[in-house]
Structures are given as structure tokens and as C-alpha cells.
Amino acid sequence: MVQAAVTEGVFYALSNPTRRKVLEQLSVGPATVSELAAPFDMKLPSFVQHLSVLEQSRLVTSKKQGRVRTYEIAPERFKVAENWLTERRREWEARLDRFDHYVKQLKEKESRS
Amino acid sequence: MVQAAVTEGVFYALSNPTRRKVLEQLSVGPATVSELAAPFDMKLPSFVQHLSVLEQSRLVTSKKQGRVRTYEIAPERFKVAENWLTERRREWEARLDRFDHYVKQLKEKESRS
DNA sequence: CAGCCTGTGAAGCAAATACTTAGGTATTGA
DNA sequence: TCAATACCTAAGTATTTGCTTCACAGGCTG
Numbered sequence A, B: 001m002v003q004a005a006v007t008e009g010v011f012y013a014l015s016n017p018t019r020r021k022v023l024e025q026l027s028v029g030p031a032t033v034s035e036l037a038a039p040f041d042m043k044l045p046s047f048v049q050h051l052s053v054l055e056q057s058r059l060v061t062s063k064k065q066g067r068v069r070t071y072e073i074a075p076e077r078f079k080v081a082e083n084w085l086t087e088r089r090r091e092w093e094a095r096l097d098r099f100d101h102y103v104k105q106l107k108e109k110e111s112r113s
Numbered sequence C: 001c002a003g004c005c006t007g008t009g010a011a012g013c014a015a016a017t018a019c020t021t022a023g024g025t026a027t028t029g030a
Numbered sequence D: 001t002c003a004a005t006a007c008c009t010a011a012g013t014a015t016t017t018g019c020t021t022c023a024c025a026g027g028c029t030g
Helices: A002-014 A017-028 A033-037 A044-056 A075-112 B002-014 B017-028 B033-037 B044-056 B075-112
Strands: A060-065 A068-073 B060-065 B068-073
Touching: A002 A017, A002 A044, A002 A075, A002 B002, A002 B017, A017 A033, A017 A044, A017 A060, A017 A068, A017 B002, A017 B075, A033 A044, A033 A068, A044 A060, A044 A068, A075 B017, A075 B075, B002 B017, B002 B044, B002 B075, B017 B033, B017 B044, B017 B060, B017 B068, B033 B044, B033 B068, B044 B060, B044 B068
Parallel strands: none
Antiparallel strands: A060 A068, B060 B068
């Protein structure tokens, strides 16, 4: 059940509005800790915890040059969430198709009688 | 900021593994409270709280006939999450395309010199 | 109508989460 | 070299989350 743990980490990271806004920012381009923190009314250590959650989930990566740490989005990882959603959609659509088919059969039977 | 609040509710609902498993079950087809609860090692009132979160997020709907409450998936609502992810992807792909283009230009300049 | 289902409501508790303050460390520019 | 910058670590706190137990309401069945 390693897969479940991965999904867990990604969806947990996505569940917080601050973290989602950071991801929105990083989708536009890489940024440093203080650039990312600037829009938020929050002390830096609090904010850095969010970055740490994002990095643990591997939705982002970072590297430090000198005293500046730069974050970057990790597009691959988003597929964990996308795939989960796609799979659900696949399931219910298959089911609804079966139901449509069933209704259609019923109507045909009806008209033949 | 209504849109943000909606996104919030959906991603929060999706962040819990129990709730995600319920959604997996409901994608396959509607089910009652006790059917949904059966796989989980959890007291019913705890479990019902998860159902309540899911219903508040509007990822599911329910109706009660007699003493039995039946839950159903609400496919439309999943688009909130899907759209958020799609929008991020759109952004970083646009950016990476621009970067590719820039590199290509550089190389052309190089070969002309 | 007695008793068993199926689900609800309320209160409480422990752990996780999101935040704070205080006090660093390493880097860099004057 | 010294002070400002950029970030990090540790410890503590309030709130939220996820769970429990206990008690009960309403519907169904013999």
C-alpha cells in the first residue's frame, strides 16, 4: 500500500489554501522563500513549514545557492492527484453508460411489445 | 473569494484517506451508510462525520428513505479539483514552452554566428 | 406493541495542524 | 570585518481533526 501513502501525501499537501497559493505561484515560475512568503500575513517560520510539507510531498523541489533557497514546481508529481480523479471519473462514467444502455434496452423492449 | 472557499472545501474533503476510499466506493455505485461503513474499523458516529464532510463539500449527495440513508457521488463537483490541477498544468506548460522557444532561438543565433 | 434495525446527536479526548516567539547560522555587500 | 540579509531550528500554544462512548429517535417486523 505504498501507493496509498503517496496519494495521501499529495492530497494532504493540496488541502491547505496557503500551500495551494504557493503552488499557483510556482506554476508561473521558480521563486525564493521570501518571494513566496511575501503575499502572506504570516511569520516566516510558519510559512517555511508549508514549504516543507510541499517538498515532502514532492510537489516541489528546492535547492540552496548561497543563503537563498529557490523552489520549483515538480510537474510529474501532480499526476498522482490527476490520476486518482481520472480513475474515479472513469468508473462512474462506465457505470452511467451501463445504466443508459439498460434504459435503452428497456425502451426497446417496451416498443416491441 | 467564493471560488477559493469552494476549492478549499473540495480539497479538504479529498485530503483524508477514509473519505477518498468512500469516494472510490461511491464511484462504483450508490450505497447506504452501513454499506459504506462496513470496510472501516471505526465506530459509526466517527464514520458518519466523514460522510458529513463529503456532503458539505458537495462531492456527494444523500437522501433518506425510511431509516436508510443512501449516498451518491456528485460528478460535477469533482471538476473543482480537476480544473485547479488543469489550470496549474496549463501555466507551467506555457512557461516551459516559452523556455524551449528561447533555447531554440539561442541555438539558432549561435549557428548563424 | 416489543424489540431490533439504521442512523443521529452530544460531549469529551488525544493527536495533529498551523501558528507564534526567540534565538540561532551561514552568506554577502559595504 | 561588521552589519544586514536570508533562512533555519527549537520550543510552545491554540485550534482543528478524527476518534470515542453514551444515549436516543424513528422506522420496520414478528
